[in-house]
Amino acid sequence: MLNRVRADVAAMRRRDPAARTFLEVLLCYPGLHAVWAHVFLAAPVYSAWPLAGRVVSQVARLLTGVEIHPGADVGRRVTIDHGAGVVVGETAEIGDDVHMYHGVTLGGNDPRPVKRHPTVDDHATIGANATLIGDIRIGENATIGAASVVTNDVPADATVAGSPAERVDETGDATDADEADEADA
Structure with missing residues (x-):
């Protein structure tokens, strides 16, 4: 348990430049508090006593502003920056080293x-107020833009944005186009 907490705090300090000290993150990051309440309390209790697990998750939601259903599968070093308004559904699966911002809905x-909620593979980043709906897969290292609505799978290493979300990184790099324009001049 202590190793998990240390790893989560270190991950948040790497991802958030405002996270200055171990103690600050330990005490002042409700997104991590919600993850810990899920991993150490709600999910284990839910497996034996579903109603009690739901009650624990609702108390954590009240205290942190983050709702993680106790049936959800949450990986290691998952960080939720700011936390407020995040909702993670019952059959959601979140891989290791995923970073989410406030207002995200799975x-x-x-x-x-x-199985009716998203699966988010390792190292994905989900922007503020993004909504991911359904049994979809967000590939490893994928990035979901802020306020995007995602209803289809997102491949590994892809970046999507918009409502509905569309891939924004596959139609050629702007720097390549700029270099071609300069060569023609």
Whole structure:
């Protein structure tokens, strides 16, 4: 448990330039507090007593502004910057080293008790107020732009933005186009 906390704090300090000290992050980052409440309390309790696990997750939501369903699978060194308004659904899966900003929703779109929430692979970044809906996969190292609405899979290493989200990194690099224009001049 202590190693997990140390690794999470170190990850937040790497990702957030405002995170100056270990103690500051330990005490003042509600996104990490929500992850810890999920990993150490809500998820283990939920596996034995579902109602009790839900109660623990709701207390954590009240205290942190982050709602992580106790059935969700959350990887290591997952960081939630600012935290407020983040919602992670029951069948969501979040890989290791994922970074999310405030207002992110990993939501479902199927009323049946099936896999209905996103899977976010390792090292992905999800911008503020992004909404990811359904049983979709966000590939490793993918970036989701702020306020994007994502309803389809996103390949590894891709960047998507907009509503609906579209890939913004695959149609050629602007620097290549600029260099071609300069060569023609």
